[in-house]
Amino acid sequence: MRILMLNNEFPPIGGGTGTVNQSVLQHMARMTGTAKQYEMEIDLITSAEGKRPSQEILSDNIRIHRLPVNRWNIHHASNQELLLYTARALGAALKMHLTKPYDLCMAWSAVPAGGTALALRRLTGLRYIIRVCGPDIPGFERRYGALYPILTPAIRAIWHGAQTVVAKCAGEAQMIHAVDPNVAVTLVPNGVDLAAFRPAQLSAAEGSLRLLCVARLIERKGQHHLIEAVQRLTEIGMDVILDLIGTGDAQESLQDQARNLGVAGRVRFLGYIPRQQIAAHYSTAHIFVLASYSEGMSVATLEAMASGLPLVITRTGGSAELVSEGINGLTFSWADIDTLTAHLQRLYMNRPLLHRMGNASRRRAGLFSWENAARSYLDVFEQLTASSLPAKAERVT
DSSP, X not given: OXXXXXXXXXXXXXXXXXXXXXXXXXXXXXXXXXXXXXXXXXXXEEEESSSSOEEEEEETTEEEEEEEOOOOOSSOOOHHHHHHHHHHHHHHHHHHHHHSOOSEEEESOIIIIIHHHHHHHHHHOOOEEEEOOSTTSTTSOGGGTTTHHHHHHHHHHHHHHSSOEEESSHHHHHHHHHHOTTOOEEEOOOOOOTTTSXXXXXXXXXXXXXXXXXXXXXXXXXXXXXXXXXXXXXXTTOOEEEEEEOOOTTHHHHHHHHHHTTOTTTEEEEEOOOGGGHHXXXXXXXXXXXOOSOOSSOHHHHHHHHTTOOEEEESOTTHHHHOOBTTTEEEEOTTOHHHHHHHHHHHHHOHHXXXXXXXXXXXXXXXXXXXXXXXXXXXXXXXXXXXXXXXXXXXXX
């Protein structure tokens, strides 16, 4: 079986979608090939950092093809770069497919990869599946509110052209069906590397309470609410430190907010941390906090769970699967800073509870693995290529 994958981001370029793609491919490499459980060849077309195309061999049957798209920021893509990827990926995919045909295409987002997949199907008949990344679901990202009415017809066409649309959690499936109830959805949760992310022996018995948020610094991620909660806790005499890992458009305004609230010394902006170094930062924290307006299934939250951290996160996509309320974490509504502050105060005052929740997080993380995710995708590939007739997956309701 030959599979073509399309993703405009792949480490070191991009964010969570690229990281998930890499983790899934690494585990697929162990499970596919001659004399293994699955016989499969996979080609991924992604973006290059520089101005030259390149190719990487991940394994004897998985290859990564990088195309130049004039990318100047490895963390964020401009609209021009997304359009250039769409066009160049289509040209490369056509050439590769006509040279040696693929059995199935997998696009790691509806926009831009899904547009390429739809065009490829109309030109060659190659069937495809879509794995939504989150912001490609209309209504997911508030800052794209003005664009969604324009993009929604195209996104719906891309969804309907797919054999199935893969979502990471029930919340994403519900958002998809709110846009179009007739779309077939398959659930494949994200995973985590339990060997790479392990609980540390950091004492939480007394002293400063160290909070950690790993997320892009954008309005949707809600770091401005975390900073206000830190200020409120400080006002009542609590010793808390908030570490923010990530970069983004909101960084300057967040730094101004911390200064204006008098907590600049308690909010540390650590910037971009390479993947191979990030586990060390989870090990120096006591609590993982994420105040997002919307999420799919946060990879950072899974990594925090594997690192033995209690969770204080908003009730959004994936939270129902990741948080057992009061057991391994506490949840709150978007912008409910009163409840967020109360949750952090409770854990500050009850360090034994904090420790128990951290242990429960590690146990719950064991339910999620990249091996299971990779196997689920491979099973979908086999199911859809077993018959030459178009197949639709059972819809999630």
